[in-house]
Amino acid sequence: MRFQKAHPAGRRWFWVGLLIFMTAFAIVAAAQERVQDVELYTEGDDLYLEAKVDFQLSQELQELVTKGVPLYFTADVEIDQERWWWFDKTIVQKERTWKLAFSPLTRQWRIGSGDLLRPEASLEDALLSLRHIRHWRIGKADDFSPTEQYRGRFRLRLDTSLLARPFQVDVLNRASWSLATPWHDFQFSISADAPPR
Numbered sequence: 001m002r003f004q005k006a007h008p009a010g011r012r013w014f015w016v017g018l019l020i021f022m023t024a025f026a027i028v029a030a031a032q033e034r035v036q037d038v039e040l041y042t043e044g045d046d047l048y049l050e051a052k053v054d055f056q057l058s059q060e061l062q063e064l065v066t067k068g069v070p071l072y073f074t075a076d077v078e079i080d081q082e083r084w085w086w087f088d089k090t091i092v093q094k095e096r097t098w099k100l101a102f103s104p105l106t107r108q109w110r111i112g113s114g115d116l117l118r119p120e121a122s123l124e125d126a127l128l129s130l131r132h133i134r135h136w137r138i139g140k141a142d143d144f145s146p147t148e149q150y151r152g153r154f155r156l157r158l159d160t161s162l163l164a165r166p167f168q169v170d171v172l173n174r175a176s177w178s179l180a181t182p183w184h185d186f187q188f189s190i191s192a193d194a195p196p197r
Contacts, residue, residue, distance in 0.1 A: 013081060028029060036186030038154050042141045042190065049077060051133045053156045061158075061177060062123070070101040072162035073130050077138055079152040091150065092139045097159060100126055129191075130156065146190045153183045 033055040040049050057065075065071050079092035100115060101110045109115040120126040133156075144150065157180035171189040 002150075005165040015047065033099070033156075033179060033181040035154055035156065036096075038152070038184055038186045040138075040186075040188050044139050045141055047139045047141050047144065047190075049133070049136045049138050049154070051075070051136075051154055051156075052182075053131050053133070054179065055156070055179060056132070057127070057179070064177075065100060065102050065123075066104070068102060068104050069113070070099050072098065072159040073098045073156060075133060075136070075154065075156045077136075077152065077154045081148060081150055081151050088151075091143055092137050092152070096136060097162070098130060098165050100130075100191070140188065144190045149189050151185060151187055154186050155181045155183045156180070168170075 003062050034053070036052040038049065038051045040047060042048070061071065074095050074097045076095045079094060080088040080090050082088050089168065096113055098111055098113050101117065102108070102123075103110070109120040109123055109126045111120060111129050112118050158178065162179065
């Protein structure tokens with residue numbers, strides 16, 4: 001029995017197809033950032049948000065922050081009320097930014113929002129504040145009707161606009177410096193929220 005040799009063009013297309021498949025697989029495997037869960041609840045007169053986010057810092061980002069360059073992470077939340085006669089009405093549009101910093105001199109990790117940075121024992125401990133966002137006040141409960149259903153979306157991203165200017169230029173050339181979850185859609189109503197804590 002004789003075997004025919006594959007045509008050179010056929011072999012070329014096979015390798016091109018394999019390369020495309022492997023590239024697509026690598027992109028999907030690398031896209032690990034995602035929002036696992038979002039919960040809204042009322043406490044007193046206010047509405048609060050809690051979220052669980054799954055992400056890892058790339059090796060390059062870890063090296064950058066351990067050299068003393070702070071990283072900034074911003075969470076965005078938007079909540080709309082559907083209106084059949086007009087465009088949806090935006091009830092909430094907020095963002096909150098955390099600063100992650102490391103001091104090579106004291107070997108101390110710090111994280112926080114605003115001017116208050118609290119110390120943490122390790123990078124993993126510091127990242128817990130971003131992976132488990134808790135008790136974020138996003139609005140007044142009176143702005144929401146118990147008879148209405150609301151739509152919302154949430155995401156967490158590395159805020160590269162707050163990096164030092166030389167690093168902002170590098171972001172364009174470094175894919176490993178981009179970190180952002182896709183928008184996570186959710187629905188809720190005040191009457192279905194968890195009881196006050």
